[in-house]
Amino acid sequence: MMICICRRLNETAVREAVRAGANCPDTVQAHHGCQFNCGKCKPAMAEVVACEQQRQTSELPLVAAE
Numbered sequence: 151m152m153i154c155i156c157r158r159l160n161e162t163a164v165r166e167a168v169r170a171g172a173n174c175p176d177t178v179q180a181h182h183g184c185q186f187n188c189g190k191c192k193p194a195m196a197e198v199v200a201c202e203q204q205r206q207t208s209e210l211p212l213v214a215a216e
């Protein structure tokens with residue numbers, strides 16, 4: 151699904167940026183060497199960023215506390 155039409159970033163590109171360390175829409179754009187044009191995609195991009203971060207967190211191994 152296309153997230154940012156202006157910069158042609160789809161959901162996969164946003165998730166890839168998060169896996170590489172991006173933590174907000176601005177850093178996702180920076181990861182791909184661009185910046186916002188109209189900015190209409192910011193809310194949707196923030197949602198994908200949050201979703202990917204949550205997915206990464208849920209994949210962390212559980213460590214028993216002593």
Ligand code: FES
Pocket residue numbers: 153154155156157185186187188189190191192
């Ligand atoms: S849709 Fe992303 S900057 Fe316009």
